[in-house]
Structures are given as structure tokens and as C-alpha cells.
Amino acid sequence: MDERKRDSMIAYLRHRMEEFGIKPDDLAAALASESLPQKNGRYRNATGDSWDGNGEMPQWLKQAISAGQSIEHFELSEKPAPAPAPQPKKQVDWSNDPFAGSRLARPDSR
Known part of the structure; x- marks a missing residue:
């Protein structure tokens, strides 16, 4: 709804509320008492x-x-479904690493 239509609707509702003697507090109380x-x-x-x-x-x-x-x-x-339990990280066995001790195993080697 564009702003002009919205303002027009608000003016209409205010006019009708005055016509029937409805105060904003009456309206707020009625809305609060209704459960959605x-x-x-x-x-x-x-x-x-x-x-x-x-x-x-x-x-x-x-x-x-x-x-x-x-x-x-x-x-x-x-x-709600329970959250899945965190899985432990898989341990890596580096004992059979063919590059252990070589330049390829060092992160700073170029």
C-alpha cells in the first residue's frame, strides 16, 4: 500500500472512530484483549x-x-529436534608420511 492510500485510510478510520465515539484507548484495549x-x-x-x-x-x-x-x-x-552432537575431529596418522623431514613438509619452503 502506498503512503497516500495509507494516509487516506487512517483519516477515514479516525473519522469513523469519532462518529461512533471510539477512543484510541478503547481500540488498543480491544486489540490487546484479542488473542491472535x-x-x-x-x-x-x-x-x-x-x-x-x-x-x-x-x-x-x-x-x-x-x-x-x-x-x-x-x-x-x-x-524441536535436538541439535546433533558435535563430532570429534578425525586424528591423522602422520607416521607414514612420505614427505616427513623433506622440504615439502615445511610450510615455509618455496
Whole structure:
């Protein structure tokens, strides 16, 4: 919505609020008392779009799947998956290094 349309809408809403005797505090209290409904869904993307799995698949999910992403990537679980445990670094056995002691083994050799 461009700025001019937004300003026009605000002016209209203020006029209607005055007409019905609604004060900004009344509006704020009403909005605060309403709880926003949670989007129930089986799949959700990073921007918050969701799909419950019923009906036609939404465009954002079709595009992601056609780009190679799996549908399981977007599936919501009951509880978050635990973070994978860090893997220890693999130890390298340098005892059989054929270049040990040569100029090739030294990092400053040119």
C-alpha cells in the first residue's frame, strides 16, 4: 500500500472512530484483549507461511519442492529436534608420511 492510500485510510478510520465515539484507548484495549489465532499447519516455511496438508498445495511449497527441497524440510514436529552432537575431529596418522623431514613438509619452503 502506498503512503497516500495509507494516509487516506487512517483519516477515514479516525473519522469513523469519532462518529461512533471510539477512543484510541478503547481500540488498543480491544486489540490487546484479542488473542491472535495461531496458524495451525503441518508445514511451515521461514517466512511463516503454513499449510495444513489439506487441499491444493500452496505455491511456495510447490516451488520449494520443484527446486529440490524435500517436503519433510517444512514439516512441523511436536517438539524441536535436538541439535546433533558435535563430532570429534578425525586424528591423522602422520607416521607414514612420505614427505616427513623433506622440504615439502615445511610450510615455509618455496
